[in-house]
Amino acid sequence: MGSLDKFSQDPREEVIQAWYMDDSDADQRLPHHKEPKEFVSLDKLSDEELKKIREERGYSYMDICEVCPEKLPNYEEKIKNFFEEHLHTDEEIRYAVAGSGYFDVRDCNEAWIRVWVKKGGMIILPAGMYHRFTLDESNYIKALRLFVGEPVWTPYNRPHDHLPARKEYLKAFLENEVGDRAVDAAA
Numbered sequence: 001m002g003s004l005d006k007f008s009q010d011p012r013e014e015v016i017q018a019w020y021m022d023d024s025d026a027d028q029r030l031p032h033h034k035e036p037k038e039f040v041s042l043d044k045l046s047d048e049e050l051k052k053i054r055e056e057r058g059y060s061y062m063d064i065c066e067v068c069p070e071k072l073p074n075y076e077e078k079i080k081n082f083f084e085e086h087l088h089t090d091e092e093i094r095y096a097v098a099g100s101g102y103f104d105v106r107d108c109n110e111a112w113i114r115v116w117v118k119k120g121g122m123i124i125l126p127a128g129m130y131h132r133f134t135l136d137e138s139n140y141i142k143a144l145r146l147f148v149g150e151p152v153w154t155p156y157n158r159p160h161d162h163l164p165a166r167k168e169y170l171k172a173f174l175e176n177e178v179g180d181r182a183v184d185a186a187a
C-alpha cells in the first residue's frame, strides 16, 4: 500500500482502490462515494513483491478465510462484528485470492476512507489501527490471512485507546508525521 495522498483521477481496473466515504446510512455494501468522487492513491503489488513481503516480515502462518454463508460459521453474526469499528493487538494482513471487500479506515481527521481490496490485492493494517470490514455487492471474498507466529484474531471494539497496541500505533504515526513534515520543509 502506498501513501494516502488525495487525488481526483479514477484509477480503473486496479486490484486495490481507496476513496473518501459519504455520510449516508445506506447499505454498507454500497461503495459510498462522495460526490464528486475523491480517490486516495495506492501502489500495485506484484507476486514477487508479495513473496518478498512474506519473507521480510516473517509471516509464518497462513490460512484461508472465505466470507459467504456456506463457508463461514455464524455468518450473520461475523458480518455484523466485522463492521463494528475495532482494532487488533497485531497486524491484520489480508490478500484477496478471489472476490472482493471493503476495509474502512480513518484519516487523521477521522474521515472514513474505503479501501476496496480485489483479487490480487493485499492490505496490511498495523496493530492498533481502528478499522472495519464489509463485503461489497459481490457478497464474496476468499482471503489469505497471514500472521507472525500463532494467530490471534481478537477484535477490540472502539474505544480501546488504553491498549498498549493503540498507544504504540499513535506514537509511530505521529513520529512518521513529524518526519514527513521535516522532509517537506527541507525540500
Ligand SMILES: CSCCC(=O)/C(O)=C/O
Residues within 6 Å of the ligand: 065, 067, 082, 092, 094, 101, 131, 132, 133, 141, 143
Ligand atoms: C476478509 S477477512 C475477514 C475480516 C476480518 O478478519 C477482520 O478482522 C476484519 O477487520
Ligand SMILES: [Fe+2]
Residues within 6 Å of the ligand: 086, 087, 088, 092, 131, 155
Ligand atoms: Fe479486523
